[in-house]
Amino acid sequence: MKRQWMVFGATLAAVACASARAGVDLSVLDKSMAGPRAQVLVLGSVHLSGMKELQPGALDPVLERLAAFKPDVITIEGISGEGCDLLARHPAVYPPDNIEPFCANPDAARKATGLDVPSAIAEVNRTLAQWPERPTAAQRRHLAALFLAANDSSSAVVQWWQLPEAERHAGDGLDDALVALLARRGSRNNESDQIAARLAVRLGLQRVHPIDDHTGDNVTVADETAYADAIRKAWEAGRVKAKPMRDREEELKKAGDMLALYRYINSPEVLRAVVDADFGAAMREPSPQHYGQFYVAGWETRNLRMVSNIRAAFRERPGARVLSIVGSSHKPWFDDLLGRMQGVDIVDAEKTLGGR
Structure with missing residues (x-):
């Protein structure tokens, strides 16, 4: 009897191992889902910052085809203000010299708005939740200032570029230093601005979403x-x-x-x-x-x-x-x-x- 139980136990163990290997087939979980399916287009890009010879209008054919996809959410390869704030709070873990290329200094925007990054993020979320269908120029300038304080400059550019030329001036949280910063951003070769932000403006979106993250690739090696x-x-x-x-x-x-x-x-x-x-x-x-x-x-x-x-x-x-x-x-x-x-x-x- 004892031997039979041992054999049976071994059989159970084999079945359990097979089940563990088989796992759960999640690919069929949404087979009978109710509601619409999300459509995600991943556009692999070159880094435009390395293309000094890029001519004005060269990206228009690309923008035409992306606009035809009609995205209502656009994400970019940039670290969010929240992510940069996290990195800045842990300099012993994430050396500032390593992070500097990825995270802008938000001090100028903080000086102009009186908001640190966490407060600005909260204010951006509150403002977008109440965003009118036809915002005024003052509201767009204010939101651009909030985005800069939240360390989300590409989204600030989205608001800035939706303003008529005559309305692109200081006020409503933007001082002269921030206006100059937005002007510089608009002239830089950068796929986050020249593709993502321009497309967002074209489609009437209010922002882009920075999604990059460098907290997991800071490999620690002895040599x-x-x-x-x-x-x-x-x-x-x-x-x-x-x-x-x-x-x-x-x-x-x-x-x-x-x-x-x-x-x-x-x-x-x-x-x-x-x-x-x-x-x-x-x-x-x-x-x-x-x-x-x-x-x-x-x-x-x-x-x-x-x-x-x-x-x-x-x-x-x-x-x-x-x-x-x-x-x-x-x-x-x-x-x-x-x-x-x-x-x-x-x-x-x-x-x-x-x-x-």
Whole structure:
């Protein structure tokens, strides 16, 4: 009897292990859901800040196709004011020198409005909850000032650009320093402004949503030089296969054909080459410390947190049409992770851009 029980116990254990491996199939959870499904378009982008030769109007064909998608939520690859405030409060964990490129100094906006970042975020939320259908110029100037104080400059630009030229002046929380800041933002090559903010203005949206996060990719290693050398060698190993793709990308940039460029970098074939040359090469990196795995783990943690921020941006909006603009290396992770969300469909970026 004792032996039979042991055999039966082993059988139960095997069944339990099989069940654990099978898990729960979440892909069917929304099969019979009530209500509309969200449509999410992830646009892989080049970083326009590196394109000094970008001509005025070159992005218009791209904007035309994105406008046809009619997004009502637009997210950008920027750290939110809340995220920057968190980083600033933990300088021992997140060195200020590392964060400075990603987070603007909100002191000028705080001086003009009297609001620190948390207070400004709360005031932005309260203002948008009561936002009128036809806001006055004074209301737009005030909201632009609030966005700057909340360290969300791209959303401030959205409000600024919806003002008539004659109304783009100081007042209602904007002082001369903030007006000058908004003018500078409008002239910079930056996909968060030149694509996302311009599209938001065109569609009558009130803001964009910064969703970047660097709290999970600050990899801690004992020997930073050895880590950097290992990752550099991995990239060098993957560079040969990626060279034709990089060369074609540079050709399209120099030609100024931005629509063709965006079609190209959003094609599955190119994205596969990008991922293999960078992260695949890192996974093949042979250091005894497995530094390549450190690197990829940090990258995946960042993408997970970014995607959770995107999900939060349309959490209370079933059926939302969401455009997420992000560096093209993120796109495979975004498509995969967002595609696992309940009630969410991924829109084909290449098809949206007219590539096939």
